[in-house]
Amino acid sequence: MYTMGIDIGSVATKCVILRDGQETVAGCCIPKGTGTSGTQQTLERIYRESGLQRSDISYLIATGYGRTRFEDADDNVSELTCHTRGVSFFVPDVRTIIDIGGQDAKAIQVGENGRMLNFVMNDKCAAGTGRFLEVMSSALETTVDQLGELSARSTIKLNISATCTVFAESEVISLMSSGFEITDIIAGIHTSVARRVGGLAKRVGIEPRIVMTGGVAQNSGIVRAMEEELKMPVSVIPQAQLTGAYGAARIAWERATG
Numbered sequence: 001m002y003t004m005g006i007d008i009g010s011v012a013t014k015c016v017i018l019r020d021g022q023e024t025v026a027g028c029c030i031p032k033g034t035g036t037s038g039t040q041q042t043l044e045r046i047y048r049e050s051g052l053q054r055s056d057i058s059y060l061i062a063t064g065y066g067r068t069r070f071e072d073a074d075d076n077v078s079e080l081t082c083h084t085r086g087v088s089f090f091v092p093d094v095r096t097i098i099d100i101g102g103q104d105a106k107a108i109q110v111g112e113n114g115r116m117l118n119f120v121m122n123d124k125c126a127a128g129t130g131r132f133l134e135v136m137s138s139a140l141e142t143t144v145d146q147l148g149e150l151s152a153r154s155t156i157k158l159n160i161s162a163t164c165t166v167f168a169e170s171e172v173i174s175l176m177s178s179g180f181e182i183t184d185i186i187a188g189i190h191t192s193v194a195r196r197v198g199g200l201a202k203r204v205g206i207e208p209r210i211v212m213t214g215g216v217a218q219n220s221g222i223v224r225a226m227e228e229e230l231k232m233p234v235s236v237i238p239q240a241q242l243t244g245a246y247g248a249a250r251i252a253w254e255r256a257t258g
């Protein structure tokens with residue numbers, strides 16, 4: 001039996017097909033979010049890669065910011081629930097999830113049964129989200145996928161004091177014009193994001209094991225900065241950006257079989 005989860009996010013659309021709730025048949029991500037052609041492109045790609053079509057999918061769950069606007073799903077489920085289920089699928093002993101997406105950041109407390117107990121969220125301000133890192137990358141003439149590697153070469157700790165994205169961008173430009181190394185500036189940016197998101201995690205109550213999800217978890221510099229901020233190890237699963245889609249596909253399987 002095949003089930004599908006589609007996570008229609010603010011900046012990217014992610015999709016996963018599972019066989020019998022366990023085996024990954026296909027998974028893909030298109031960097032286009034809700035309100036764009038991202039949904040259509042993601043579906044075309046996953047059906048092409050899997051050789052399946054909609055009629056082969058027993059149950060389809062949509063999640064993410066754009067989930068209610070997708071009419072081809074059997075149901076939709078909140079991204080908090082789907083991220084929690086997705087992480088628990090890979091890391092059963094997870095107790096804290098830190099999810100940084102394109103436009104928000106969330107900290108989720110998970111119970112021993114793998115269910116969400118509590119969460120804290122920032123969706124009011126770009127600082128501490130993927131958008132902040134995108135704005136900084138563009139000011140530094142690099143891309144988000146380079147940030148982890150570049151920050152690993154940093155030798156001094158720079159402090160980015162502005163919390164607002166616009167002011168932080170001015171601060172970064174001023175550091176660049178003063179001749180500071182881009183590697184050190186990026187490490188400073190990561191520390192500033194970790195401080196902000198770490199604050200959310202502390203409010204929800206941090207307990208090991210901590211797992212980071214969302215597209216930004218692919219940035220190893222953020223993961224390192226978060227470990228320094230929380231003074232605890234932080235795990236990342238290889239499918240970090242697909243976690244919500246995995247959770248949705250798992251819930252779809254439970255619905256189809258339950």
Ligand code: ADP
Pocket residue numbers: 008009010011012013033064100101102103104129130131133134144145146213214215216217218219241
């Ligand atoms: P949403 O669900 O809100 O659409 P995602 O969880 O898909 O967000 O994360 C999107 C964010 O992930 C983007 O802001 C982007 O900057 C970041 N991102 C995507 N790919 C990478 C990568 N390879 N390395 C670092 N960051 C990435």
